[in-house]
Amino acid sequence: MRSVLLALMSCGLCWGQAADDCKTSSLNIPGAPYPCVHADRRVTFRVAAPDAQKVTVRLGGAHDMTKGQDGLWMVTIPPQVVGFHYYSIVVDGAVMADPATRTFFGSGWDNSGIEIPEPAADAAYYSARDVSHGQVSQRWYYSKVTGTWRRCYVYTPPDYESNSRSRYPVLYLLHGWGENEQGWHTQGHLDFIMDNLIAEKKAKPMIVVMDNLNAVKPGEDASLYAARGSLAQRSVAAAPAGGGRGAPGAGRGGFPTNWGGVFTDTMLTDLVPMIERTYRVAPGRENRAMAGLSMGGMQSFLTVLSNLDKFAYLGGFSGSSGGRGGFDPKTSNNGVFADPDAFNKKMKLLFLGIGSVEGPGTKNFSEELTKAGIKNAYFESPGTAHEWLTWRRCLNDFAPRLFK
């Protein structure tokens, strides 16, 4: 997709060129002039809905569009924060993806995405550059725990094919709520971030495994999954009033009462053995890291803090076990922090990242950990919210700290 868009953007006299200074969004389908992004980061949208009464863009609030004489609806919305944002179009009450953009799986459905460009120097770390490139592979495996075929994606570094005797450490990296195993390489640009870090010798060459954290056991009510995965669709499908997280069997905050346990089992029983059987993996806990964003950060804390014999590195990007109630170093997470020296000796890295707009919870958790004698690294992405640019930056700060 990006290759195509580069081609479009490099053309002299694009058919799809939008007016004035407004630059076609890099996530548009080929030939689509709108949405486009102005120099001051305002965004103009255009949709064909000739017989509609009301058309709205939902991007950080609802923006009513205006119908022109040509039957096309347009609106220019105020300047947006840089980075990737999900958005949708509402046509007479129907919440739909914008047909002019590629779609991205978030909030449980394939909705629209727009990238508000940063200055090239700031975006360089997640851009395709003239360096050696690794690859992202789709890999199917059968899970005995869930009784299903599951799909994961595996990043292998540029030299993986040529250094046929080398073994590599592995980072297991998770998406967030309503997303799936595709998020990190489509929305997150994981591949370019790792390629660039490795080319600059900032990060060690490593394998990165991206799986889907949604997992239920055979015979379990899949609504547990739906409760975690499809808020948007539940509203589309007219689920019981009250929002999408209240499915039968749901526990605290709408999450299933056994939240996270099935994925931990799936990972340790099926995923990790498959990866270590299939790829040239360096052995042992000091060559194994786990991190995730938002709900994937919570999952990573849950999995790693219960399995310190298997992992030596842990990262939570806008999500950890810190936000789920009062922290008590003696008892939280089954007392894993009770002996700080023992914990610090075992844990090579405990990393917490957050966007500065997301509130003080993660910083407070980092400070509480420090006060309790638990070593940790804290990273804050300036000016960004609970969105993918925060998580790209987190990864860019986190990955160089691994396996050293």
Added chain:
Amino acid sequence: MRSVLLALMSCGLCWGQAADDCKTSSLNIPGAPYPCVHADRRVTFRVAAPDAQKVTVRLGGAHDMTKGQDGLWMVTIPPQVVGFHYYSIVVDGAVMADPATRTFFGSGWDNSGIEIPEPAADAAYYSARDVSHGQVSQRWYYSKVTGTWRRCYVYTPPDYESNSRSRYPVLYLLHGWGENEQGWHTQGHLDFIMDNLIAEKKAKPMIVVMDNLNAVKPGEDASLYAARGSLAQRSVAAAPAGGGRGAPGAGRGGFPTNWGGVFTDTMLTDLVPMIERTYRVAPGRENRAMAGLSMGGMQSFLTVLSNLDKFAYLGGFSGSSGGRGGFDPKTSNNGVFADPDAFNKKMKLLFLGIGSVEGPGTKNFSEELTKAGIKNAYFESPGTAHEWLTWRRCLNDFAPRLFK
């Protein structure tokens, strides 16, 4: 995605269960009960569009939906042919994807897909089964011809990682008009088809490379690309009346006058050398095949018949050079067929496939070739049209004939 869907389908009491005998489509997002497919292959759709005046499903014609008291629009449409179909929803004139399904890049945009299931025995060859699985890798490469980064996908067979000394033949496989390099492994299930054929020893283990046939040179008007790639969007974007294929610079049939040439250059200059540098590829023309569907079939004929020194196997699935005007064995394709014995000696396989509903053109071409003394294989998919089930069946018939 499919792993998740298998999980959904296997649940005892699915939250997302549709009424009666209507089975949730396997391509729905998690938790979405509609669209669903009845035992007789009728399909029921449901969309939330509370304030709309008119809502229509476009799938082999337009089907008006009816608004219920709950504000949801529904319709049940007549029995559909088995296999994968693109479809869209029209809300008060706005052509959109159905938010209840995953989206698939076809007709130049991310529209909806539905799979009308076949009997399990018929679908077995493109289903995930308990066999060894290869992987599909996303690979970025820089093209000197187009001056852009391009993305391709590469299937490597199950034993590629473990047999670290083996070298493999390569099939270059193309999508059709308005699709892209993702089509064969998302809509086509290329990976499962190859896994199953290889497991049954029907096909030789091979590498399959799937690239994007849309390519323009630096500075060339990208509308040439748009003309090939975005019919739907041109209508969304209110392009000049008369449809999407009439962009400036377009030649016969709306295709650019230099149609296909830039991709052939890109492939021979950049793609093939990158693949042969990166993967353990068996050398020489007898280990190189090319095929494609529809426009990708035309492209394959164009590329291979001009480069017989580089390819020994050629396939056109619902597309070849045969449909573009009168066939004359002495002059067509620059006279490559003029000496049948020489051609038959060089070409190990010339394969033509088609859906029986698509008309007699391909069969006629096969017979004309035979009459002219050109050996060829003809495959007809019973009951299917210009759609992905035709092309899955073509691949399943074609791949076992390669490299033998």
